[in-house]
Amino acid sequence: MTQYRIELVRILKSVIYLLMVAGIVLFALSQRVLPPDMSVTEPEPGRSYGMKPSNDPSLIMPQAAGSLFAQYSANKYITYPNGFYKVVRLNQEDRKKMAGIVAELSIRRHSVSSQKSEGPTERENEEIRIKGDDLRLNDDGNLEIVMPGSEIPEDITELEFDPEISWDRFKELMAQADKLLGGGSDFSEVWMSHRFGLIPVTYVEALADYHLVISHDRLTGAYARLFSDYMGIILGLLPVFPAVFLALSDRKDISPVLYTRSISSARFILERFFALTSATMLPIILMGTILTFKHAGDYGWVNIDPFAYFRYAFFWLLPTAIAAISVGMFFTTLTNTPIAIAIQLIWWFADISGGKGMYTFFGVRPIQLIPRHNGLGHTEAYLDYLPDLIQNRIRIMLVAVFLITGTIFIFSARRRGSLYVPVFARSKIRPEV
Amino acid sequence: MQKPGIQIQNLSKCYGKKQALSGVSLNIKPGMFGLLGKNGAGKTTLMKIIATLLKKQEGNVTVCGIPVEKASEVRKIIGYLPQDFNMYRSMTVYQALDYLGVLSGMSGPERKDRISTLLAQVNLTEQAGKKVRALSGGMKQRLGIAQTLLHDPKVLIVDEPTAGLDPEERVRFRNLLCEVAENKTVILSTHIVGDVEATCEDVAILHEGRILFDGTVTDLCRLADGSVYMAEVSQKELAWIRSAYIITAVISQGKKSIVRFLSPDGKPPAGKSIAPNAEDAYIFCLNRAGKGGSLYDAI
Numbered sequence: 001m002t003q004y005r006i007e008l009v010r011i012l013k014s015v016i017y018l019l020m021v022a023g024i025v026l027f028a029l030s031q032r033v034l035p036p037d038m039s040v041t042e043p044e045p046g047r048s049y050g051m052k053p054s055n056d057p058s059l060i061m062p063q064a065a066g067s068l069f070a071q072y073s074a075n076k077y078i079t080y081p082n083g084f085y086k087v088v089r090l091n092q093e094d095r096k097k098m099a100g101i102v103a104e105l106s107i108r109r110h111s112v113s114s115q116k117s118e119g120p121t122e123r124e125n126e127e128i129r130i131k132g133d134d135l136r137l138n139d140d141g142n143l144e145i146v147m148p149g150s151e152i153p154e155d156i157t158e159l160e161f162d163p164e165i166s167w168d169r170f171k172e173l174m175a176q177a178d179k180l181l182g183g184g185s186d187f188s189e190v191w192m193s194h195r196f197g198l199i200p201v202t203y204v205e206a207l208a209d210y211h212l213v214i215s216h217d218r219l220t221g222a223y224a225r226l227f228s229d230y231m232g233i234i235l236g237l238l239p240v241f242p243a244v245f246l247a248l249s250d251r252k253d254i255s256p257v258l259y260t261r262s263i264s265s266a267r268f269i270l271e272r273f274f275a276l277t278s279a280t281m282l283p284i285i286l287m288g289t290i291l292t293f294k295h296a297g298d299y300g301w302v303n304i305d306p307f308a309y310f311r312y313a314f315f316w317l318l319p320t321a322i323a324a325i326s327v328g329m330f331f332t333t334l335t336n337t338p339i340a341i342a343i344q345l346i347w348w349f350a351d352i353s354g355g356k357g358m359y360t361f362f363g364v365r366p367i368q369l370i371p372r373h374n375g376l377g378h379t380e381a382y383l384d385y386l387p388d389l390i391q392n393r394i395r396i397m398l399v400a401v402f403l404i405t406g407t408i409f410i411f412s413a414r415r416r417g418s419l420y421v422p423v424f425a426r427s428k429i430r431p432e433v
Numbered sequence: 434m435q436k437p438g439i440q441i442q443n444l445s446k447c448y449g450k451k452q453a454l455s456g457v458s459l460n461i462k463p464g465m466f467g468l469l470g471k472n473g474a475g476k477t478t479l480m481k482i483i484a485t486l487l488k489k490q491e492g493n494v495t496v497c498g499i500p501v502e503k504a505s506e507v508r509k510i511i512g513y514l515p516q517d518f519n520m521y522r523s524m525t526v527y528q529a530l531d532y533l534g535v536l537s538g539m540s541g542p543e544r545k546d547r548i549s550t551l552l553a554q555v556n557l558t559e560q561a562g563k564k565v566r567a568l569s570g571g572m573k574q575r576l577g578i579a580q581t582l583l584h585d586p587k588v589l590i591v592d593e594p595t596a597g598l599d600p601e602e603r604v605r606f607r608n609l610l611c612e613v614a615e616n617k618t619v620i621l622s623t624h625i626v627g628d629v630e631a632t633c634e635d636v637a638i639l640h641e642g643r644i645l646f647d648g649t650v651t652d653l654c655r656l657a658d659g660s661v662y663m664a665e666v667s668q669k670e671l672a673w674i675r676s677a678y679i680i681t682a683v684i685s686q687g688k689k690s691i692v693r694f695l696s697p698d699g700k701p702p703a704g705k706s707i708a709p710n711a712e713d714a715y716i717f718c719l720n721r722a723g724k725g726g727s728l729y730d731a732i
Binding site: 002003010013014249251253256259260261264416417 | 484487505513524528535536537541580
């Protein structure tokens, strides 16, 4: 524990740590969770209570089909593969495949006059439904159709969604479209409900949520969740900096003195890791304490859960923080360079972008560094994804454990001079002879 | 029971195609042991292998009877002062020693007592609260020797400790090393012959990864018996001597110079034979090795 104490003091006194704390606090202030600028109030009838995603096929199908057709016409699709914004333009071959999907989703109506009887003027209009199989891709890459009675192909500029398509078939077609686009498009099943299936929250639902916030969250639970939503974003990145700088401080001229001490590699690395983790969580715990007292002042101690902020700090935020710390320790020990910062930046950016921005207010993916819950309350939604969240937090913890274990092995190898990383020139162990 | 000293048998180590050590065998007894060699001779590699910082490829190395493969055991009984010793610049002298004491598994009271004693011994008591970054080169080296002694190791491995120190600090440092070497095995690696001559009884010369000489300093000097000469010469004669012999020292005295030189192949036309010192003998050894001769032919 003495090494832990010394390392902790070193970290707390370092400029890089103070900058990290300043970043965390400023971010909390700027996002208005320190103090929170929202209050929990009972909803009143006749107001707007926001939107929520649904799986209503009648809502999703025409909008999604229309969006696909619009993007198809421009041959410009916005996707987020691996979390990064990407514009996809299909080649001619894939465009033909997409045309087939669009064609199957669409219907053309054509009115023809037919003679009702043998009389010369007695005719009636008949609607002919032309299915997608009759659509074809022209040389310009546009969909066209040759309407009955005409020989000139007609460009199709609008898609009329075929209402006879089943929901299951529709989902299959959308999955094909998503695959053609390389994934991360609006047309995967998860995102369709967020993108095209938003419906208003009803008064009854809003009231039920309010009661859950009071009874289940005891107010501070809801605030702590929103706090964790924002703090997760910052803790997914900043803790890598002190971890990298601490590992880099064992410079070439210092490391031999450390390496020849009798302490085991596991103990050395773990005590550092716990010191970094404690230092990182310290501002979160302090802010949580301040906020708990504030809520107690606003709502009374009997109405709040005094441990909510601390529970969320350890259950929600700690895995994110230790993942960033372990990336910092692992890659710095491996390479003796600050490359861990770039790696964590990429992971962090992919993670927050991977949520496709505004559509991921709530919920978590299996390996998501930063779970999102960007709203006060929404307790039912939280309880719905809680099992997924628990699994996610365990997975992220396991990633951190894996990286820390790797750090111990690498450190041990370095102590014995048996590590050679040719990619990074600075990390080569080429002792002077 | 642990066997004192360090035993090295047929030790070899290479980096890629570069052979850093080749068939090195040494039996280092308790006391001061000097390891001489030019830069690049393999001294640091040898020191690092003994200090468990590098893995050997062939041969056996035991420290007080413990094979270096048992790194965690060896680390308990060694103190290592690397070339270019440094510590965290933001720590004070006391904090640096305290931290390293923790890493050596020392208890709080043990560290407190030991650090006070060592700071007094290396004359850094007044600098205990001074940041490492504010220490002079000599002070830093004294801190370096203090940290090697923290856990009272049986073996001290000291790599080029006086490089970069001014003459006064150098003398002070090697005196300090002699003081602390009592009841310990100390290996002093250096290319400064004077340091070895002043402190060590036993010495080895490492050249291109091989041991050229292993014995006492007296034995080393004896190698060059009859090959060292001194003469008072003019500038013109000095130029001639420089081209024909190996000069080990020159003192200019106006138009004349007193020159000390090696003549391994017989008596030179000028100069009188003198008793060799360690530096003469060391250069003699290196010169013989350069010519492909075996040093032991001369013994």
